[in-house]
Amino acid sequence: MEFDVLILGAGPAGLSSSIYTARGGLSTIVISNGRSPLGWAGSIENYLGFPEGIQGSELQKRALDQARRFGVVFGSDEIVAIEIAEGGIRLKGTEDEYFGRTLLLATGHPPQKLSLDGALKFTGNGVAYCATCDGFFYRGLKVGVLGFRDYAVEEALELKDYTDDITIYTNGREPVLTEKYAKLSSQFRIIKDKISKLSGDTVLEYIIMHDGRKEKVDGLFVASGSASSLDFARKTGIITEEDHIVVDADQKTNIEGIFAAGACTSFCRGVNQIATSVGQGALAGKKILEYLGRSAVDYYNMRNTD
Amino acid sequence: MARIELDSSVVYDVIIIGGGPAAINAALYAHRKGLKTGIICKDFGGHVKDTVNIENYLGFMKIDGYDLIEKFKEQIMQFDCYVKEYAEVTGIKKNDLIKITTDDDMVYTYRTAIIATGSKHRTLNIPGELEFFARGLSYCAICDGPLFRGKDVVIAGGGNSAVGAAIDLSKICRKIMIVHRSQFRADQVLLDRMAKCPNIVIYLEHQILEVSGSDFVENISVLDKKTKTQRTIKTDALFIEIGLVPNSSFAKDTVDINEFGEIIIDETCATSVPGIFAAGDVTTSPFKQIVIASSEGSIAALSANEYLNRKRS
Numbered sequence: 001m002e003f004d005v006l007i008l009g010a011g012p013a014g015l016s017s018s019i020y021t022a023r024g025g026l027s028t029i030v031i032s033n034g035r036s037p038l039g040w041a042g043s044i045e046n047y048l049g050f051p052e053g054i055q056g057s058e059l060q061k062r063a064l065d066q067a068r069r070f071g072v073v074f075g076s077d078e079i080v081a082i083e084i085a086e087g088g089i090r091l092k093g094t095e096d097e098y099f100g101r102t103l104l105l106a107t108g109h110p111p112q113k114l115s116l117d118g119a120l121k122f123t124g125n126g127v128a129y130c131a132t133c134d135g136f137f138y139r140g141l142k143v144g145v146l147g148f149r150d151y152a153v154e155e156a157l158e159l160k161d162y163t164d165d166i167t168i169y170t171n172g173r174e175p176v177l178t179e180k181y182a183k184l185s186s187q188f189r190i191i192k193d194k195i196s197k198l199s200g201d202t203v204l205e206y207i208i209m210h211d212g213r214k215e216k217v218d219g220l221f222v223a224s225g226s227a228s229s230l231d232f233a234r235k236t237g238i239i240t241e242e243d244h245i246v247v248d249a250d251q252k253t254n255i256e257g258i259f260a261a262g263a264c265t266s267f268c269r270g271v272n273q274i275a276t277s278v279g280q281g282a283l284a285g286k287k288i289l290e291y292l293g294r295s296a297v298d299y300y301n302m303r304n305t306d
Numbered sequence: 307m308a309r310i311e312l313d314s315s316v317v318y319d320v321i322i323i324g325g326g327p328a329a330i331n332a333a334l335y336a337h338r339k340g341l342k343t344g345i346i347c348k349d350f351g352g353h354v355k356d357t358v359n360i361e362n363y364l365g366f367m368k369i370d371g372y373d374l375i376e377k378f379k380e381q382i383m384q385f386d387c388y389v390k391e392y393a394e395v396t397g398i399k400k401n402d403l404i405k406i407t408t409d410d411d412m413v414y415t416y417r418t419a420i421i422a423t424g425s426k427h428r429t430l431n432i433p434g435e436l437e438f439f440a441r442g443l444s445y446c447a448i449c450d451g452p453l454f455r456g457k458d459v460v461i462a463g464g465g466n467s468a469v470g471a472a473i474d475l476s477k478i479c480r481k482i483m484i485v486h487r488s489q490f491r492a493d494q495v496l497l498d499r500m501a502k503c504p505n506i507v508i509y510l511e512h513q514i515l516e517v518s519g520s521d522f523v524e525n526i527s528v529l530d531k532k533t534k535t536q537r538t539i540k541t542d543a544l545f546i547e548i549g550l551v552p553n554s555s556f557a558k559d560t561v562d563i564n565e566f567g568e569i570i571i572d573e574t575c576a577t578s579v580p581g582i583f584a585a586g587d588v589t590t591s592p593f594k595q596i597v598i599a600s601s602e603g604s605i606a607a608l609s610a611n612e613y614l615n616r617k618r619s
Contacts, residue, residue: 016364016597023362046338048331048600049365051380059365066367249573249592267573271605275331278364279601286593293495 003027005288006091006100008079008229011036012274013262013281014106015063020285022070026292029098030067031075031091033226036060037108047274078178080154082232089257094150094178102288105229105260106281110243114222118198126204128221130234131158138162138219144207147223148173150181155223156188167215169207171195191215229264241266251284257291259284309383312390317415318344320610321406323395324422326352327596328586330378331603332420337385339611344388344416346395346408351375352424354596356449363596395423398557400579418610421569421584422603423553425594430462430546434517438544442523447471447545456480457542460526462514464490468547469500476503483539485528487513517544552588564590575606583610
């Protein structure tokens, strides 16, 4: 499917942005895995307009209806891969593929840092976060992928270009896979045991399981949970700072055509509120309109004067 | 929990100057941080309360600005909200504390200030402009255009707002004359759209000299700058769409402003003077949008709070 604007994430930033781009006449899709924290936030009392407070799920529903009215398309999908393509960006989801002339990353808070003992120590020395970027270094070696969702399987598939010895470690989780990826995962060795720590001298050598068993590995690719904006940043070379995407005053990243807004951006390390995400989303939407050569004036308003 | 009259003998933590979305959200955030907060404004709502059918404020499919502002106000009046309404700030000075003077010659003292005074419509400064305001002369074609259904109207200006308004009104007015003293500055895509509207007549290089009539606007006189000739154009309305001027003049000797009169702020909404913050349309922020102004208001309040915490520690 092709769109002017791909928006990844259906929180306050993504939804606000979609209203601006769709009103500006750009075909817009918001892709979400349905796990936005907005949906389960309790009573929100610091977003202007709702003196009685509003439940997160209610605000989300209202925002979705609002965006839909302007023709925003909603895609329920788990995005597992990103690629910079001719004239735009391609996203590969579990369900479908999407091409956009522009992309807005709005996936919210960066995931918590991997709390596995040794993960930090071996980052860059055996622990990696991007199969596309670092797979090459592990040609013909023994690699693991840490994760339990489709994203982990996608990373494992990516590693097949470099090695045949691939194990998926779910670290005590039952795999949560769509039918398609469940099938694809059958070609890999899957270890579901809980991991105790990572060990090695200067580089990663072993994954130590809770029962003390050791698994020899040369590389471990972290793909826990769903792919986040941070993962997509790593794969495309977007500059990050302390796990947040660096954007300029126009919400632009350093990669042509890719914008970011909300809690995944560097700005939001200091202030991270629904109001600021909504504002940033609107600004990004306006800037995307400019970027694609549209006037910043509201077209929708003009079409519907009455 | 209510609205309380601002007291000039009390030193508040933060004073918010203005009554639009940036100011109100700053007030909400300052109150929630437990700051003793005052508001001085001409009125609540700014441009928003004159806007109909707002469709891009997240959470409301469609709402009139007046109603949205009522909700905003209700939300902050849940706190002890110290307000001085119908007053204009005439000066702001900072020594250790911040001193603010108002047009009724009162002096107020605060620890921090947030300037969120928004902007006003740029005027033509021609004879008749004041006299015919709200009698056929308006600064908002989108707001008041529908009152002139089937009538002939003049729009003054050549930027996006003027051309956008002309396209808008072409569907409801009989004839639209767009008059501008130089060439168009509007985006090409808008000019293309305007070219498809048969009932829009364009007068470029024409300067409006005067607006006249008996009770309501009837004529404008214009100078054709090329031929140096003067003529009269009959019209039922004059919409002046020549941009906005930030309401920053009272602060221009205190904080840094740019060539457009916008108060220069950084990403924390700090101005060039420590302890004075600014938010919304009066600042250098790029788009004049409710959600963007409101977002800045919250940032300014949080920054003011941080500033106070640093000073206390």
